Amino acid sequence: MDSDIGLWAIPLAILGGAIRVSPPFLFVSLGEVLTERSGRINLGLEGTLVFGAMSGYALAYQTGSPWVGVLAAAVAGSLFGLVHGLLCSLPRVNDIAIGIAMMLLGMGLAFFFGKPYIQPVAPDLPAISFGWWSELQQVQAALRVNVLFLIGIAAAIGLWWMFRATRLGLIIRVVGDSSDAACAMGIRPSVVHTFATAAGGAFAGVGGAYLSLFYPGSWNEGISSGQGLMAVALVIFARWNPIACLWAALIFGGAGALGPALQSAGISQGYYLFYAAPYVLTLGVLIATSSPTRAVTGAPGELSITK
């Protein structure tokens, strides 16, 4: 049944859009939380996201299974993270600059190897419909939730628990808050940094696989529009808390869905400006949450971007 629900279509489309658009934000920001809690920043996750999208799509097409694609994206992402982590372990190599270089390299490699996969169609990831109770098609469309999003929610809770209650989480937090304290405890910070960056990269890769395997659900060179970068800013907004990342990702997803939602409701005036909404929101959040005089609440002590 496709009934006319008037302007209600806009908030509904934004809700549906938030659910559809937010998983890449969620995965990348969870990865970045893991990396930044260890005291490093990986700005290259945009490149990792794009490479994850490509490798996930390619493997899903080759094997016919989208889950093999997700796994491949995770492995590829962790390799990018590993390279970033190892390079930054060299003395006097700047993690922000390496991130920019890895962003370029990741996109370059993704476009290089991804060219043959622009045409073929890979299988999609399955989605579960939570809108069965409604007869409205718009509601049903809005509440189609991808399995990977549910996995992302579980991962957010899992990471939160890990930082709070496990020895591993404590080790990562100690390294992130004070390298000296970690050394005194017999932990080698560079090893923790490297593994945290590699694991963070795996999350970003999975976020990329969601882009190419569910929404928008195809591989092309414009697949990511800065989600990887926005997620890095989103982590500051979420105060390095994995659960807060979930809410932040939904807000950002909703902002990203604003343009298409208004367009689908027939408002076409200046809709390019609405495409800028996520970036403006990110910048606004950065301005609101930064401070020139004191360290940001909840920030890991060794993190370079908040100093």
Place this chain on the structure above:
Amino acid sequence: MAVVDHSPVPGPRGLASPEGWLAALARRSEAVLIPLGALIAGLAVFGLFLMSQGKSPAEFYGLVYKAGFGTAFSWQNTLSRTAPLLFAALCVALPARLGLVVIGGEGAIVMGGVACGALAGALSGWPPALALPLMAAAGALVGGVWIGAVGWLRHVRGVNETIASLLMAYIAIALMNHLVEGPFRDPASLNKPSTAPLPEALRVGNIPGWDVHWGLIFGMLACLLAWILIERTTWGFAARIAGGNARAAQVQGLPVGRLIIGFTALGGALAGLAGVFEVTAVHGSANASLAAGYGYTGILVAFLARHNPLVIIPVAILLAGFEASSGLVQRRMDLPDATTLVLQGIVFVAILMSETLYGRLRLFAPERWRST
């Protein structure tokens, strides 16, 4: 691991003695040989990458040389692409003097180009000698405000300039799409929404006798002036102090905030000029072609030149040659467009890795030559 050096420390020698001369040369060559070595290593790694794809690196570099630097025609093609890279690299190098990593020059290029293209419509009847400087000033002003805002946010709110500048670049591209599709659109531009084409009188021509537009000369001039600003003025000196230690600079009474905003705004103004030249000399109107990625290649140029404005000139020519030849090389060797991006990424990683070598190689440290 620190090796304790028990050999007698060589006493101070004048440049007159041959060994003193050699020692001075060794110290000075570190800043040249390490980046050069990193560049060659990066190109070699890219060669291995090509071999892994079953392509010949020799053929690749041979074609790059032929199509980028081999003939007068290819030199002109290369030099035409050098101009925006010079400006874009300065947009990275000037803030870098203060320790800031600004990577959103693309946004200033785009906004500068749109401002210039939009103003050209209003100035169509004016004499070019008056209209062109006004258009350039508009582009530089908008570009300067765009990146200067990043510096301002950095100073008053402590917003990370790297992320903010890249976000501003995304916003600039969305704003440009809005403006050339809407308010500034020339109704005659059907397939590719653009501002109205510039009248012939308002277009910037070529350097006499060359097929290269004036942007190259202005870009080189900008590099020279930026070098003088950084190396020969008190502002440049103050910026270096503030970049080394902001708190110490503040204690010294240096206007750190004004330096940050000034250097970022100047960098943005220069990137805006890149957009002005792209519109007035290359495209003839402002449209989506402005976002051609010069801002991002400029980051690599600046890092390869280690943020030295004079070194930016040869590095920009080299990378422009790679870009100019990319079309031909990719067609001949059946490689995807992204090959250039892979090459740039590998060279970028190599140059950043080489930072770790400074001060660690005995070759460049004469006082350690005798300890074996």
